[in-house]
Each structure stands twice: as C-alpha cells, then as structure tokens.
Amino acid sequence: MKSLGSIRRSFAPWADPNSVPFIAVKNVTKKFGDFVAVDDLSLNIYPREFFALLGASGCGKSTLLRMLAGFEQPTSGEIILDGQSLAGIPPYKRPVNMMFQSYALFPHMTVENNIAFGLKQDGMPKADIAARVEQMLKLVKLDKFAKRKPHQLSGGQRQRVALARSLAKRPKVLLLDEPLGALDKKLREETQFELMDLQQELGLTFVVVTHDQEEAMTMADRIAVMAHGKVVQVATPPEIYEAPNSRFVADFIGDVNIFDGTVSSAGNGTVEIATQTGFTVRVASTEPPAVGAKAGFAVRPEKIRVGRDRPACAPLNAAQGEIWDIGYLGDMTVFHIKLKDGKVVKASSLNAVRAVEDPLGYDQEVWISFDENAGVVLKD
Amino acid sequence: MQRWSRFNIASIVIGFAFLYLPIVLLVVFSFNESKLVTVWAGFSTKWYVQLFHNQALLDAAWVTIRVGLISATIATVLGTMAALAMTRYTRFRGRMLFSGMIYAPLVMPEVITGLSMLLLFVAIGFDRGFWTLTLAHITFTMCFVAVVVQSRLLSFDRSIEEAAMDLGATPVATFLQVTLPVIAPAVFSGWVLAFTLSLDDLVISSFTSGPGATTLPMRIYSQVRLGVTPEINAVCTILIGIVAIGVLIASVVSRRREIQRVKDEQAAFAH
Numbered sequence: 046m047k048s049l050g051s052i053r054r055s056f057a058p059w060a061d062p063n064s065v066p067f068i069a070v071k072n073v074t075k076k077f078g079d080f081v082a083v084d085d086l087s088l089n090i091y092p093r094e095f096f097a098l099l100g101a102s103g104c105g106k107s108t109l110l111r112m113l114a115g116f117e118q119p120t121s122g123e124i125i126l127d128g129q130s131l132a133g134i135p136p137y138k139r140p141v142n143m144m145f146q147s148y149a150l151f152p153h154m155t156v157e158n159n160i161a162f163g164l165k166q167d168g169m170p171k172a173d174i175a176a177r178v179e180q181m182l183k184l185v186k187l188d189k190f191a192k193r194k195p196h197q198l199s200g201g202q203r204q205r206v207a208l209a210r211s212l213a214k215r216p217k218v219l220l221l222d223e224p225l226g227a228l229d230k231k232l233r234e235e236t237q238f239e240l241m242d243l244q245q246e247l248g249l250t251f252v253v254v255t256h257d258q259e260e261a262m263t264m265a266d267r268i269a270v271m272a273h274g275k276v277v278q279v280a281t282p283p284e285i286y287e288a289p290n291s292r293f294v295a296d297f298i299g300d301v302n303i304f305d306g307t308v309s310s311a312g313n314g315t316v317e318i319a320t321q322t323g324f325t326v327r328v329a330s331t332e333p334p335a336v337g338a339k340a341g342f343a344v345r346p347e348k349i350r351v352g353r354d355r356p357a358c359a360p361l362n363a364a365q366g367e368i369w370d371i372g373y374l375g376d377m378t379v380f381h382i383k384l385k386d387g388k389v390v391k392a393s394s395l396n397a398v399r400a401v402e403d404p405l406g407y408d409q410e411v412w413i414s415f416d417e418n419a420g421v422v423l424k425d
Numbered sequence: 426m427q428r429w430s431r432f433n434i435a436s437i438v439i440g441f442a443f444l445y446l447p448i449v450l451l452v453v454f455s456f457n458e459s460k461l462v463t464v465w466a467g468f469s470t471k472w473y474v475q476l477f478h479n480q481a482l483l484d485a486a487w488v489t490i491r492v493g494l495i496s497a498t499i500a501t502v503l504g505t506m507a508a509l510a511m512t513r514y515t516r517f518r519g520r521m522l523f524s525g526m527i528y529a530p531l532v533m534p535e536v537i538t539g540l541s542m543l544l545l546f547v548a549i550g551f552d553r554g555f556w557t558l559t560l561a562h563i564t565f566t567m568c569f570v571a572v573v574v575q576s577r578l579l580s581f582d583r584s585i586e587e588a589a590m591d592l593g594a595t596p597v598a599t600f601l602q603v604t605l606p607v608i609a610p611a612v613f614s615g616w617v618l619a620f621t622l623s624l625d626d627l628v629i630s631s632f633t634s635g636p637g638a639t640t641l642p643m644r645i646y647s648q649v650r651l652g653v654t655p656e657i658n659a660v661c662t663i664l665i666g667i668v669a670i671g672v673l674i675a676s677v678v679s680r681r682r683e684i685q686r687v688k689d690e691q692a693a694f695a696h
Binding site for chain 2: 114115116135136137138141142143145146147149150151152153162163166167196210211214
C-alpha cells in the first residue's frame with residue numbers, strides 16, 4: 046500500500062492537460078453595489094483536491110466560497126460543478142456542503158440531531174439516518190456526546206460536530222470557511238492533520254478559505270493566493286513559497302527580504318542584478334529580464350547565511366552589516382542585520398546544536414551571503 | 426454585604442407602600458364580610474361566590490378572555506412577521522418610514538388610537554362588536570410583539586439559517602425547523618405581553634366595542650361609577666392574580682434564557 050506521502054506527491058491532476066476539472070469557475074465577477082468583491086476570476090479545482098483560497102480579509106475569498114455554496118449569485122460568469130452549471134440553483138439543491146466559521150450549530154438540537162438534520166431533509170429512512178449518524182460520530186470521535194446540546198461542548202468538540210454535520214450527506218465538495226479559526230494554536234495544528242487524513246480517507250474535494258498561510262501551506266494540495274478579488278497565483282505550497290510569481294505573493298507568504306535593483310547582465314541561465322543596497326546578486330533564472338530593466342530579488346531569511354568571515358563568493362551574493370536585533374525562538378534564531386546603507390535584512394538560522402560556543406551577539410560585524418539558487422527574481 | 430441603614434429601610438418601605446398598599450388594600454377587602462368597602466367585619470369568601478352568580482361579570486370575563494386569546498395570537502403572528510421583515514430586509518425602500526409606523530402606536534395616546542379605529546369602523550360601516558374589538562386589540566398589541574421579537578432577531582446568528590439551507594432545507598423548512606424554535610421564547614414572551622395588554626385595556630376597548638362585547642375592565646369601570654362593591658374587589662383580585670402569573674411566566678422564560686446564555690459563555694470560556 047502506498048503511503049499518504051507518495052499518493053500526495055504523485056497527485057497532480059492540474060499538471061495533466063487531459064484531466065477534467067471538478068469545479069470550474071469561469072470569469073466570475075461579484076459586485077456589491079459599486080464594490081467589486083470578486084473580479085473576473087477563473088479557477089479550476091480537480092476531484093479529490095484539497096484546495097485553499099488564501100488572502101487577507103476583504104480579498105473576496107469568502108464571497109467566492111459563498112458563491113460555490115449558493116448563498117451569493119455571481120454578477121457575471123458561471124460556476125460549473127461536475128459538468129453542471131450552478132447558475133440559479135439554490136443552496137438547498139446543491140451537492141456541496143459547507144462548514145461555517147462560526148460552526149452554525151443548531152442550538153436547540155442535540156449533537157445527533159444536528160448531524161441528522163441534512164439527512165432528514167432528504168427523507169432518508171430512520172434506520173439509515175441512525176446508522177449514518179453513528180458512523181459520523183465515530184469518525185469525529187464524539188460517540189459519547191450524541192445527546193449533548195452544542196452549548197455543553199468545548200470549542201474543539203463543536204468544531205467536530207460542525208464537520209460531522211457537513212460530511213453526513215456525503216457531499217461531492219466540502220467547503221470550509223476558516224475551519225480552524227476559533228481553535229487555539231495547539232488544537233489547530235492537530236486538527237489540520239486530522240482534516241488532511243479525513244479528506245484522503247473519504248476521497249472528497251475540499252475547498253478551504255483561510256487567512257492563515259501556515260494552515261493553507263500545511264493542508265492544501267494547491268493554494269490560490271487572492272487579492273482585491275483576483276487570483277494572484279495558483280500553485281502548490283512549495284511553488285508558492287519558493288517561486289512566488291510576484292512581489293505581492295513573495296511578501297504575503299512568509300518572511301522575505303526584497304532587494305530592488307537593475308539588471309546588469311543576463312545569460313547562461315543566470316542574471317545579475319546591481320541592487321540599490323550596493324552589492325550585486327547573481328541568481329539562477331530561466332527567463333531573465335532584459336539588461337537594464339528594473340527588477341527585484343527576493344530571498345527568504347532561512348536561506349541567508351550569517352558569519353563573521355568574508356565568504357568566498359564575495360563581493361557577489363554577499364554584504365557586510367552589523368547585528369541589530371536577535372530573536373531567539375527556541376527552534377531557530379532570527380537575526381536582523383543592518384547593512385551599510387541602513388537596510389535591515391532578516392536572516393534565520395536553525396539551532397541544530399544545543400549550545401554554541403561564542404554565539405553571535407549584538408552590534409557584531411557580520412557578513413551575510415546566499416547561494417545563486419537561494420532566491421528568485423521578481424519582474425516589476 | 427452592606428448593613429441596612431435606616432434611610433435605606435425607610436426608602437424601601439415608602440417605595441413599596443406607594444406601589445403596593447392600594448393593591449394590598451383591595452385584595453384584603455375582597456375578603457371582607459361587610460358590604461361596606463372600608464370597614465373590616467371579618468373574613469369571608471362570599472363575594473367570590475357571589476361573583477360566580479353575576480352573569481354580566483362572567484360574560485364580560487368570557488369576552489375578555491376570547492378577545493385576549495384571539496388578538497394576542499394574531500398579533501404575535503403579524504408582529505413576528507413585521508420583526509422579521511424589519512431585521513432581514515434592511516435595505517428596502519421606505520424602511521425608516523415602515524419601522525417608524527410600526528412603533529408609533531407604542532407612544533400614540535390610546536384615546537387617539539381608539540378614536541381613529543372607531544372612525545374607521547364607522548366609515549366602512551363595520552358593526553361594532555366582538556370583531557371590531559378584537560381587530561383594535563390586534564392593532565395596538567402587534568407593535569409590542571414586534572419590538573420584543575425584533576430585539577431577539579438582532580442577536581440572531583443568520584449563519585444557522587444558511588447552514589440549514591446548505592444541508593437541504595427549503596426556506597420554509599428552515600424557518601419552521603430552525604428559526605422559529607430558536608426565537609420561540611421571544612415569540613412566546615411577545616404573546617404573553619400582547620395577551621396581558623389586551624386583558625387590561627379599557628380606553629381602546631371603550632371606543633371600539635359594541636353591544637354584547639363588553640370586556641371585564643369596561644364592566645368594572647361602569648359598575649364602579651355606581652359605587653365600589655367588595656364584589657369588584659374580588660374580580661380585581663382575580664385579575665391581579667392572572668396578570669401576576671403572566672408576568673411571572675414571562676420573566677421565568679427570559680430568566681431561563683439568561684441562564685442558558687451564561688452557561689454557553691462559561692462553556693465557551695472553559696475551552
């Protein structure tokens with residue numbers, strides 16, 4: 046049997062030109078009065094995909110989710126689900142279910158009645174409902190809480206009831222609106238992995254809306270980074286992190302140092318940028334911008350080395366500065382290094398050893414350096 | 426705990442005396458043996474017995490109860506619908522005017538409400554009687570129900586309705602299975618309030634009722650003009666009892682809701 050990891054690695058229907066998207070969002074625009082919440086957006090989501098819509102609040106991600114659920118109608122464009130247009134189909138006739146941010150449990154019903162609600166609407170026979178409810182309760186490990194009311198449950202338990210309720214009808218697609226937003230950090234991390242396992246086990250398509258990039262990176266097969274009602278980049282978490290397609294994505298996902306400059310030479314798969322900070326970076330780039338063009342260079346803190354000695358590659362990909370701030374996080378240490386021109390660079394190093402002799406301290410003169418493939422060129 | 430100062434005790438005694446002395450007096454004298462209202466001549470329940478032989482009073486009580494039940498029920502339906510419209514459709518044209526018009530009867534002098542209804546009934550040639558009375562009571566109690574239900578709906582989490590629809594419930598099923606059960610305590614309080622108001626009303630009833638539809642307050646008022654009898658005291662004592670029970674039920678319901686809310690909050694904080 047294949048391990049989860051190998052299934053995940055080999056799962057890439059978006060790369061296959063023959064695969065048919067399960068959900069196709071086609072040029073969808075949604076306006077509220079003059080405000081454009083979703084702006085001519087197109088997306089494909091594939092069967093069994095765990096898809097994340099990531100963005101700051103107000104970027105249109107929740108509106109898009111609500112259009113998938115049927116609570117909002119697109120102003121223009123259309124959404125196709127499993128080959129059928131969803132236009133004009135009310136929420137109660139769509140084969141999708143949603144897990145709400147507030148959980149939206151029915152306060153006057155017990156846990157089991159909450160879970161049975163959707164099945165009763167379908168007129169399922171009583172015995173079948175009971176069996177399904179029991180199965181769902183087991184799935185979310187709440188069998189002992191069947192007779193409780195929502196207010197007699199903890200936040201984590203309520204979250205599970207909401208999940209069980211939204212899965213009870215075996216929807217084709219499960220929509221999750223900030224599913225873990227109300228949980229504390231530890232529970233959130235545990236639940237992330239549980240959700241991933243559940244999605245694999247049930248073979249469903251999940252579309253999750255979140256503003257938490259860590260959550261999206263952990264769980265999703267692909268992430269759509271959204272801003273101002275548009276999708277800025279759709280890619281797998283490693284692609285989004287290591288090869289952001291724009292300044293916005295580079296800045297939005299994780300920490301990043303961006304150096305602005307001018308392309309001084311290009312060719313042989315590398316490009317050199319003379320940065321405004323005074324040093325030159327040489328970066329691997331398959332599609333380099335033209336010589337003389339303005340460009341940015343983005344490099345993540347963990348890919349910057351910090352040391353006392355002048356690195357061998359200097360003056361390329363290296364600069365001198367002094368340690369301005371040190372943040373010790375336990376698993377790693379974050380340095381803020383002030384370069385000669387005053388620009389502050391973030392660098393982090395893993396604390397792989399328990400005690401370092403003569404650690405770097407405040408105000409020390411240090412060199413920062415990085416490899417040719419450590420960062421990416423951002424065309425403006 | 427602070428000690429009771431003399432001033433505080435005096436304030437409480439005087440305050441409660443102002444509020445309840447007349448009522449206590451009325452209740453006490455309803456059990457008076459003597460026919461004279463102000464002279465105590467020993468305990469007796471004879472006025473209560475006599476009360477049940479006073480056909481006019483019994484008829485009036487029956488009318489009052491019927492009007493109360495019917496008008497409170499219809500007012501609750503209409504008031505709840507108005508409250509729903511007011512909280513759900515926040516952007517329709519003329520909303521301000523509509524909400525103002527729903528609440529106007531709350532502060533409208535009863536004489537004006539009564540008179541205007543009378544004029545309407547006369548103008549359209551509606552014979553005054555039981556039904557005009559009921560209609561008038563629906564009109565003036567409806568806005569109280571609307572206020573009570575609306576205040577509940579303002580704190581209502583709409584996402585549970587969306588969840589119901591998402592799970593396959595039609596809008597009607599959603600309303601009956603989710604919305605209504607959740608707001609039921611407020612709807613019930615609204616009904617009790619409407620019933621109590623209908624029971625008490627004298628002014629509007631006097632304008633809008635007709636032959637054969639005399640309510641208890643009207644009957645009492647007309648009898649008192651001929652002199653207060655212990656029998657009236659007995660009727661009033663019963664009325665006080667009914668109203669007190671109504672208020673008690675309404676406050677128990679809302680108290681329960683409050684306890685529920687505190688419990689929910691505690692549960693939320695505990696985790």
